[in-house]
Amino acid sequence: MDPVEHDQPHLPAPTVGPVGFALGVVVALVGLIINPLWISSIGGAITVIFAFVWAREATAEMRGRHVAVEPEMREAGVGDAPALPATAGEAAMPPPEPGERFPRSKFLEASTLGLGAVIGGVVTVPVAGFAVLPAFLGQKRHSVDLGPITDLTEGQWYVATFQLDPKEGETSRRTAFVRNNGVTTARGKQEPSFTIISNRCAHLGCPVQANGPTGSILGMKTISETTANGPVKLEPVVPAGFGCPCHGGQYDTEGNRTAGPPVRGLDRYDFEINNGRLVLLSEYSVAKVDGSGAQAKIHKYKFAGPGEHVTGVEQILYPLQPPHH
Ligand code: FES
Numbered sequence: 001m002d003p004v005e006h007d008q009p010h011l012p013a014p015t016v017g018p019v020g021f022a023l024g025v026v027v028a029l030v031g032l033i034i035n036p037l038w039i040s041s042i043g044g045a046i047t048v049i050f051a052f053v054w055a056r057e058a059t060a061e062m063r064g065r066h067v068a069v070e071p072e073m074r075e076a077g078v079g080d081a082p083a084l085p086a087t088a089g090e091a092a093m094p095p096p097e098p099g100e101r102f103p104r105s106k107f108l109e110a111s112t113l114g115l116g117a118v119i120g121g122v123v124t125v126p127v128a129g130f131a132v133l134p135a136f137l138g139q140k141r142h143s144v145d146l147g148p149i150t151d152l153t154e155g156q157w158y159v160a161t162f163q164l165d166p167k168e169g170e171t172s173r174r175t176a177f178v179r180n181n182g183v184t185t186a187r188g189k190q191e192p193s194f195t196i197i198s199n200r201c202a203h204l205g206c207p208v209q210a211n212g213p214t215g216s217i218l219g220m221k222t223i224s225e226t227t228a229n230g231p232v233k234l235e236p237v238v239p240a241g242f243g244c245p246c247h248g249g250q251y252d253t254e255g256n257r258t259a260g261p262p263v264r265g266l267d268r269y270d271f272e273i274n275n276g277r278l279v280l281l282s283e284y285s286v287a288k289v290d291g292s293g294a295q296a297k298i299h300k301y302k303f304a305g306p307g308e309h310v311t312g313v314e315q316i317l318y319p320l321q322p323p324h325h
Pocket of ligand 1: 201202203204205206244245246247248249260261262
């Protein structure tokens with residue numbers, strides 16, 4: 001019989017599975033930039049749901065479910081022989097062998113897809129794990145002993161340099177600006193007060209410097225200590241503020257941004273007094289500081305990266321930070 005013109009292939013009816021799956025992946029990727037916690041989670045959920053829908057649709061025939069197929073349309077040709085009824089002629093496929101559960105083509109299709117998924121998982125899961133997990137694991141808290149508080153003159157600023165983690169050596173060297181504010185009354189009792197400001201610029205992280213003469217110029221003695229964290233140096237300084245050499249960011253003596261591109265104030269360190277010694281604890285971020293010294297009201301936030309807003313709508317635009325102390 002001559003081939004009939006206008007033959008159309010048998011196509012499965014269009015489904016929402018692949019479209020929803022692709023949409024979920026896009027939402028998850030966009031969420032990684034905008035808000036990993038909420039938008040990526042929603043994208044992940046959409047991806048999983050539509051992956052499930054897609055997998056069920058793709059395997060419906062194997063599971064013996066009826067699959068909607070668009071009807072084959074043919075125009076009756078003038079002078080052609082009448083079409084054979086479906087029940088006439090040879091079978092398109094040989095009947096399954098006795099005991100055969102799935103046609104061979106379906107088995108090959110499923111095993112190829114399964115093998116591809118296994119290979120993809122074996123290749124990508126370890127790489128993704130090694131790339132992402134170290135940032136989240138083993139992030140221990142650091143504390144740094146800066147020596148006896150009696151060594152620090154009240155009202156005097158010091159540039160303190162120390163190692164955050166002696167095991168990491170010089171790569172963990174940090175600088176902070178420390179001022180002894182004297183004794184203050186907090187929660188009904190007298191406590192020593194210190195202002196301890198990180199020198200990491202809140203713009204892009206360059207090392208901020210004190211705008212003023214240091215002890216070596218003023219003839220004042222630098223304090224050197226050897227503590228559990230290795231050598232600690234405390235050099236007196238008289239700052240009018242702090243300035244960043246990279247892009248001109250400027251801060252006042254409480255770390256408030258006064259000029260330039262930084263988006264917030266300088267970060268600070270929590271501290272405790274342990275056996276009369278000043279011990280630095282975790283860092284935290286600061287939007288701004290009202291007042292000064294022991295009376296300062298610090299607008300304190302979770303430790304954020306350089307350039308990250310901690311207030312306003314912009315704060316939702318930054319991805320999750322791995323834990324760091
Ligand atoms: S890094 Fe400090 S102003 Fe840019």
